[in-house]
Amino acid sequence: MTPHISRRDFHRGAASAALAASLPSFGPRRAEPPIIRLAVIGPGKRGMNLMRGAFLGNGFQVVAVCDVDETRLQDAKALAEKRQKGAQCFGTTRHEEAMDRDDVDAVVIATPDHWHCHQILDAAKRGKHIYCEKPLTLTLREAQLVVPAVQKAGVVFQTGSQQRTEFGHKFVRAAELIRNGRLGKILTVHVGVGDPPVACPLGAEEMEPGLDWDRWLGPAPSRPYHSDLSPRGVHTHYPSWRKYWEYAGGGLADMGAHHFDIALWAIGRDGRGPVEVHPPHVEGAKTGASVVFEDGLRIVHGGRSGATFVGTEGTLAVDRGRIGAEPSGLLEDPEDGCQLRMPRRKSHAYDWLQAIHGGDATTCPVEVGASSVAICHLLNVAYRLRRPLRWDPSNWRFINDQEANALCDYERRAGYELPDA
Helix, strand or coil: CCCCCCHHHHHHHHHHHHHHHHCCCCCCCCCCCCCEEEEEECCCHHHHHHHHHHHCECCEEEEEEECCEHHHHHHHHHHHHHHCCCCCCEEECCHHHHHCCCCCCEEEECCCHHHHHHHHHHHHHCCCEEEECCCCCCCHHHHHHHHHHHHHHCCCEEECCHHHCCHHHHHHHHHHHHHCCCCCCEEEEEEECCCCCECCCCCCCCCCCCECHHHHHCCCCCCCCCCCCCCCCCCCCCCHHHHECCCCCHHHHHCHHHHHHHHHHHCCCCCCCCCEEECCCCCCCCCCCEEECCCCCEEEEEEEEEEEEEECCEEEEEECCEEEEECHHHHCCCCCCCCCCCCCCCCHHHHHHHHHCCCCCCCCCHHHHHHHHHHHHHHHHHHHHCCCEEEECCCCEECCCHHHHHCCCCCCCCCCCCCCC
16 A cells, blocks of 8 residues: 655655754754644543553644543643643544644544444545554444545555554564464464443433534434443543444454454454354354354354464464463474564554555554454354354355345434445
């Protein structure tokens, strides 16, 4: 994917180079790349963590923030201005207003899942680089749509699958060993994450002052306000909208978007889909569903937290706090080392920044984020229908199954219709 640098980026870079040329020369001097100016969309718990840890400094400047809750919006705006020594930060409740600004080069999307696709499409249409938190989309159809939209726009995209770059590079090491054949042929991968989603059962509460609840719902079905979905004002916990299929894919997709992503990465299936989807063997079970690829390799939802790879020569298990193998010697490098060495990135945000400045492609571009979240969505369909399904990954459709295909998307509210594929 060709990195997109706007004309204003070029002129800012040229101005920096001119200034450097006017200074006394003490040997070769390389002009600093231009600061990437960001709009952060959705500075809730996760969005604020990203701002504090990655996007206030480190080659970035937050010039705009967007949230439908006025209290959270002002809190994020104040943080940006304080950390950036008083530089003004624009605030809005409409993401389109932030994306339309000429001083915004890129957007960080940290909203609930049901908003991701719409905001990705809007950012791509405006030629903004995109960092979008996982799970990349709420539905299979959305995952299908965002790939060509981002490719056509030519912008640099990073899915927030930070396990590929961070956490002490444990996941990089696991993928490296597996791709080098240390486990022999991989037979199955077990991914231990949360349950599939359920319908939202919440009642009604008195509206939170300063919240545009209709805008929070966006394309999702209309329902009364409840603080479990959008907590009152600034909060320090992850809200429960992740449990409900109207807004997210349950615990299965929330952490599954991380660990199924690692499973696909390690077995070399990035951007490729399975051909079969199977429900659990036990009636009513919340784990045990699986997907199967053309060569018979199976990925199963269930087991110990993280991803466990079972091969003909051994087993390897990896999670954020551990990596282990049986036999244990599989983790040791042979004397001549692994033939394939995978890069160790400084951080996920820095990986995106370098790609914007013309470096290597990001570790988790849109095609990868779409294929990883598709596994989550396929498994959730299996839990909904409780029967085997055949999947056509090229056309993003279930084969001869109208009921299953109806679950590839949902009926959106008027004004939030998606374009045709």
